[in-house]
Each structure stands twice: as C-alpha cells, then as structure tokens.
Amino acid sequence: AVLPGPPSAAARVKESARRRLREFDVGDRFSRLPLPKASVLLPLTVRAGKLHLLLTVRAMQLRRSPGEVCFPGGKREAIDKDEIDTALREAKEEVGLQPEKVEVVCRLVPGIDKMNHVVTPVVGFIEDTFQATPNPDEVSDVFVVPLEYFVKPSNYKTLPYKTSSGYSGWMHCFIYDDHERKMSFKIWGLTAHFAVFLALVIFGKHPTFKVEYDLDNLISSAETNFMNLYASIYERKKSNL
C-alpha cells in the first residue's frame, strides 16, 4: 500500500485554522432569538500558502446596500433548516458555489444588520481552484483578500456608527488595493466586523488597530458585545409594542 506522504503546506495551514475555528463554534446557541435571520458565508481558501477570504460587490440595482462589499449571503427562507443552509443556498445563488464544494467548519457569533436581522457568519473552506460565476442580478464582482489584511492593513480607518436603538460604537473601514487587478475595494461595517473577528480567531494575535474586544477573552467578549447590541434592539422593540 502507498503510505500517505507528509501533509502539504496548504493542508497544514487549513488544519491549524480548523482547530482554532472549532473552539469558536457557537453551534445553534443563537438560533432561537426572536428577530428575523440572515446568514453569510465566510469562504476561506489557501493561495500561495496563505489563507484568503472571498468577498463580493453587491449589484448597483439592489435596493439594500447597492455597490457595497459583502460576503455571499442573504435572508433566511422557510426551506432552510438552519443558518448553514441559508449561507450555502445564498452562496450558490450569488456566486455559483456548489454546496458540496464547501467544507463547513463552524458558525461564529452573529452580528445585527441595519434592518435588525441577526446575521450568522458561517465559515467554510472552498477549493483554491473555485471560479466564481457572479449572478449579475445580485453581484457585480468577486475578489479575494489575504485574511492577514484584516489584522495588518495598510489602509485603514474607523468610522462612528449609531443604531436606531441608540447603540453606538466604531466600525472598521479597510481599503484593499488589489494590485493584480488594479482595483481598490472598500470593506466596512458589518462585513469588516466579521472579517476582523475571523482573522482574530484564526491568528490569535493583536491587530495593528484598536478593536472592541478583550483579546485575552475573545469568545466571551464577542458574545457580550453581541448581547449588548441585541438587548438594545430588543428593549426598544418591546417599548414600541
């Protein structure tokens, strides 16, 4: 019999990421919150020995967030049995990614979008050979960014935000220059929030900018931040009844 050889560099990069990600899996712990739901897929791929994230640019004719950078994803539909189903269904619709070509690793702590959807990030590995076929109704472009950019950016600023429920904070804003394609992409808000958290989880080191987490207790501080935001919306919803 042929013995398996040593794992390739790419396989080792994936294995250490997988291990870190599993420690942060929230499973279905946030699945029963009484707010509408959406999911995004955080598609990870290894290129030239480094982890990269695939992102999309939303079509200009979309009603919500036209032209903004986001992950493949969308609102939950009745046929979806969980957050993972939603993310995979949307990724197929938007960029032609076949669900069976995704190795789903975990669900991370959710965020909340402008419309008060609980948005669950689902992390999965995709093949380095994947060629996106953007659905022009929803996606105008697809690009990849080295995951390390989200802890060590060369063009970064913060922007203030305040939700309608009165919760305020800072959001990250990255400009990523894709030198090969001679294009720049602005990644901010909820999408940047997920990308930064993913990079913190996987690399376990301090970023070059300030974050609203206790980095020594990343899991619990991420959950506390989410629950504070959630509580501000939930309290407000109740008082509007």
Ligand SMILES: CCCCCCCCCCCCCC(=O)SCCNC(=O)CCNC(=O)[C@H](O)C(C)(C)COP(=O)(O)OP(=O)(O)OC[C@H]1O[C@@H](n2cnc3c(N)ncnc32)[C@H](O)[C@@H]1OP(=O)(O)O
């Ligand atoms: C502390 C805790 C954390 C909190 C975070 C703090 C950080 C920052 C907070 C800052 C907070 C601010 C947050 C910021 O914004 S920040 C600004 C930067 N932008 C972002 O980060 C993007 C964030 N948004 C998203 O990722 C998505 O919107 C999510 C995933 C939330 C929803 O997904 P999505 O929006 O993608 O939903 P969809 O894919 O189901 O549907 C999309 C639309 O497409 C229509 N459609 C479908 N099929 C077709 C078709 N064939 N032909 C034509 N049209 C078609 C369909 O009817 C729908 O239309 P409509 O119904 O919308 O009109």
Ligand SMILES: [Mg+2]
């Ligand atoms: Mg979408």
